[in-house]
Amino acid sequence: xIHLTVNERPVTVPAGARLLQAVRAAGVALPTLCYHEGLxxxxxxxxxxxxxxxxxxxxxxxxxxxxAVAGMIVNTETPEAVASxxxxxxxLLSRCPQSEVIKNLAxxxxxxxxxxxxxxxxxxxxxxxxxxxCVRVCQEAIGANAIGFVGRGGNRKVSTxxxxxxxxxxxxxxxxxxxxxxxxRLENRGPVRILYTWHTRVELHPCPQCGRFFAPQAMAFLxxxxxxxxxxxRLCPECRQQRAARQWVQQQPLDRTGTRSD
Amino acid sequence: MEQFEGPFLLVDPQRCVGCHTCELAxxxxxxxxGSIIGAVLARERxxxxxxxxxxxxxxxxxxxxxxxxxxCVRVCPTGATYRTETYTAVDQxxxxxxxxxxxVCPFGAIHVATTTVAGQEKRAAFKCDLCxxxxxxxxxxxxxxxxxxxxxxxxxxADRASQAAARQFLKALASQPQPGS
Ligand code: SF4
Ligand code: SF4
Ligand code: SF4
Ligand code: FES
Numbered sequence: 001x002i003h004l005t006v007n008e009r010p011v012t013v014p015a016g017a018r019l020l021q022a023v024r025a026a027g028v029a030l031p032t033l034c035y036h037e038g039l040x041x042x043x044x045x046x047x048x049x050x051x052x053x054x055x056x057x058x059x060x061x062x063x064x065x066x067x068a069v070a071g072m073i074v075n076t077e078t079p080e081a082v083a084s085x086x087x088x089x090x091x092l093l094s095r096c097p098q099s100e101v102i103k104n105l106a107x108x109x110x111x112x113x114x115x116x117x118x119x120x121x122x123x124x125x126x127x128x129x130x131x132x133x134c135v136r137v138c139q140e141a142i143g144a145n146a147i148g149f150v151g152r153g154g155n156r157k158v159s160t161x162x163x164x165x166x167x168x169x170x171x172x173x174x175x176x177x178x179x180x181x182x183x184x185r186l187e188n189r190g191p192v193r194i195l196y197t198w199h200t201r202v203e204l205h206p207c208p209q210c211g212r213f214f215a216p217q218a219m220a221f222l223x224x225x226x227x228x229x230x231x232x233x234r235l236c237p238e239c240r241q242q243r244a245a246r247q248w249v250q251q252q253p254l255d256r257t258g259t260r261s262d
Numbered sequence: 263m264e265q266f267e268g269p270f271l272l273v274d275p276q277r278c279v280g281c282h283t284c285e286l287a288x289x290x291x292x293x294x295x296g297s298i299i300g301a302v303l304a305r306e307r308x309x310x311x312x313x314x315x316x317x318x319x320x321x322x323x324x325x326x327x328x329x330x331x332x333x334c335v336r337v338c339p340t341g342a343t344y345r346t347e348t349y350t351a352v353d354q355x356x357x358x359x360x361x362x363x364x365x366v367c368p369f370g371a372i373h374v375a376t377t378t379v380a381g382q383e384k385r386a387a388f389k390c391d392l393c394x395x396x397x398x399x400x401x402x403x404x405x406x407x408x409x410x411x412x413x414x415x416x417x418x419x420a421d422r423a424s425q426a427a428a429r430q431f432l433k434a435l436a437s438q439p440q441p442g443s
Contacts, residue, residue, distance in 0.1 A: 024380075038340030038356035137358050141339040177359030177374075177385045219365055226333045226366045233365065240370030241324045245317045248324070249275050 004072040019063040019074055020048060028076055031085065031105055033092070033180055034131035035064040039140055044132050046088035047105070051078040060084055090114045092129050099127050099181045125157050125197065127183035134158060134175035134184060144168045147175065147198060160198045169195065171202030171216035188213065209239035268348045269392060269415045270328040271400065277410035278314075280321030285310040287405030288325075291396050309375055311390040312402060323402065323411065326350065326371040326390035334363035334372060334389070343387065351391035359385040 001012050006026035013021045018041055023030045033045040043065035050063045054073035060080060075081065089106045094114035096102050106112070132149070135158055139145050146169035150159050160166040171193045176184040185196040191213050193202045204213040214236040223233045232240060286298055289308040293301035301308055312325035328350055335345045342356035343363050352363075354377060364372045364387065372389045379386065392413070393400045403411045 036358070037353075038342055038358050137360075141358055142360060143339070172360045172362065174358045174360035215365065219362075222337075222362075222365055226337065228333055228368050229366055232368060235370075237364060237367070237370035237373060240368065241313060241315050242317055244324050244327075244369040244371075245315045245320075245322055248273060248322065249317060249320050 002068050002070045004068055004070065004074065006074045007076055013068050017068045019050060019052070019061065019066045019068050019072070022068050022072075022074065023050065023063055023076060030063060030076055031089075031109065032064055033105070033129065034133060036133060036137075036178060039133070039136050041065040042132055042136060045092070045129070047085055047092075049081055049084045049088065051075045051081045053078075085109060086111050090116060096127055096129055096181065099129070101181045102129065125183055127181040128158060128179075129181055129183075130156060130158070131180060132158075133178045133180065137174045137178045142170060142172060142174055144170050144172075146170075146200070160200065164199055166198055166200045169198060169200045169202060170218040171195065171200075171204075172219075205234045207236035207239055208234055209242070210236060212236050212238075267330045267417055268328055269413055271325060271390070271392070271403070272412050272414045273322050273324075274410045274412075275320045275322040277408045278320075278322045278406075279408055279410075280314055280316065281407065282314050283405050283407060284312055284323050284402035284411060285314060287401040288312050288390075288393075291393050291401035307377060309377070309388050311371075311388055324369060324371065325402075326367075327369055328390075328392065333366040333368070337362045337366045343389075349392045349394055350389070351394065352387045352389055354379050354384075354386035357384075357386040359387070361387075363387050363389075 002015060002017065003010060003012050004022055005011070006022050007028055009026045011022050011025040013025055020030065020032065020035065030050065031047045033047050034042050035048065041064045043062040046062060048063040049060050051074070052059055052061045052066065052072060053075050054071070086109055089109050089111050091114070092102050093106050093111065094116040097114070135147055135149060138147050146166040147158055147160055149156055151157055173186050176186040183197070187194050187196070188204070191204050191206070193204055193216060195202070203217040205215045205217060206212065207214045215234045223230045232243065235243065289310040290296060290298045290301065292309065292311070293306045295301040295304050295306060298308065312323045314321055314323045332345055332350045334343045335350055339360065339362070340356045340358055342353050344351060344353065359374055361374050364374060372387050374385055374387050376383060377386050398404060400411070400413055403413055
C-alpha cells in the first residue's frame with residue numbers, strides 16, 4: 001500500500017497504482033478521455049493534468065500515467081493545472097467542434113469555445129480526437145491489429161492499412177464501443193456488419209434456430225479454443241437460453257434425487 | 263453434475279409459475295436505490311441478469327451457471343470478467359464491450375448493454391454475480407414466491423455427505439470383530 005496526499009487529503013492506493021487512482025480515491029473529480037481501466041495508460045489527451053508538488057520541483061504530470069509513489073503530494077486545483085486542462089480541452093474543441101461529448105467536457109471545465117482556429121479533420125473522422133483508444137483496444141486487447149494511426153501532424157488519423165477493407169478485423173465492435181466520442185460508425189445490415197469508418201464488411205452467420213444474424217464469420221476460431229461451444233457457437237444468446245432451459249428441465253429428475261433440504 | 267463445484271442457483275421448473283418476480287428482484291438488487299420504484303425515480307437504469315424463458319410449455323429462469331472453468335473468464339482480454347473461489351462476475355470499468363464473453367457463454371447468460379460507470383455512459387457486459395454484494399444472498403431466491411430458486415453449495419453438501427459416509431464407515435469398522443484379536 002502507498003500513502004500519499006491529494007488536495008491535502010491523505011489517501012492510500014495499492015502498489016502499482018497511478019496518480020489517477022489516488023485522485024479518485026480522494027473523491028476528487030478529474031476529467032479523463034484517453035484513459036480506460038481495461039487498457040494500459042497512454043497519456044494522450046492531457047485532460048488529467050495535475051500538479052505534482054512533492055517531490056520538488058513542482059511539475060505538471062498526466063495523472064493517468066504517472067506512477068503513485070509514497071509521500072507524493074498532488075494538487076489538482078493549482079492555477080497551472082486548471083489552465084493546462086482548459087487548454088487541452090480547447091484544443092480538442094478546435095479539432096472536434098461538433099462533438100457533443102467534447103462540448104460537454106469543455107462546458108464542465110468552463111470553456112465555451114476555442115480560441116484556436118477550427119481545424120476539424122475532413123470527412124468520416126470528424127468526431128475523432130486521436131485518443132488512440134480504438135487502436136489500443138484492437139491491438140492490446142483483441143490482438144487483431146486491424147487499425148492504426150496513419151499520416152503525420154494535421155493529417156494524422158486512424159485507419160486500416162492503405163485505407164482498404166481489413167482482413168484482420170474480427171468485427172467485434174470493441175473499437176466502436178470504446179470510442180469516447182462515437183466517431184466509429186458500425187451497422188448490422190442483414191448478413192453483414194459494416195464498419196464504415198474502417199472500409200470493412202464482416203460476414204455474419206444466421207442463428208440456425210431463429211435465423212437472426214449473429215456470429216461474425218471471423219470468430220469461427222472460437223469453438224477450437226472453447227470446446228464447450230463447439231456445436232453452438234452460431235446460436236444467438238436467446239436460443240442458447242432456450243437450449244439451456246431445455247437441458248435443465250431434462251436434467252431435473254436427476255437433480256431431484258440429489259436435492260437435500262437444507 | 264460435477265461441473266458445479268462452487269455455489270450455483272438451482273431452479274425447480276415444477277415450482278416456477280413464470281411470474282418474472284426474480285427478474286425484477288435481480289434488476290432492483292443491482293441499483294443504488296435498491297428497489298424498482300426508487301431506481302425509476304432516481305432515473306437509474308434497470309438491468310436483470312436472469313431471464314424467464316418458456317420451453318415445451320414449462321417456464322423457468324435461466325442465468326449464469328457459475329462455471330468452474332468459465333469460458334467467459336478465459337476469453338475476456340482485459341480481465342473484466344473474473345472468477346473468485348465462489349462466483350464469476352464482471353468489473354464493468356474494465357469491460358471494452360467486445361462481446362467475446364457473450365459469444366462463448368454456452369448458456370446465453372451474458373448480454374452487453376448501456377450502463378453508467380463512474381459517471382460515464384458506456385456499454386458493458388452484464389451477468390449474474392450471485393448478488394455477492396447483497397446481504398442475505400441472491401435477490402431472486404429471496405423474492406421467488408414459490409421457492410423455485412435456491413442457492414446450492416455442492417462443495418459444502420458433498421463434504422457433509424462424505425463426512426456422514428466417513429462416520430458411518432468408522433461405526434461399521436468399530437462394530438466389526440478386530441482382525442487378529
Ligand atoms: S456467464 Fe456463462 S460462461 Fe460465464 S460462468 Fe456464467 S454460465 Fe459460465
Ligand atoms: S465484453 Fe467486456 S467482459 Fe466480455 S469479454 Fe469483452 S471486455 Fe470482457
Ligand atoms: S443471484 Fe442475483 S444476480 Fe444472479 S440472477 Fe439472482 S438476483 Fe440476479
Ligand atoms: S486521461 Fe490522462 S492523458 Fe488522457
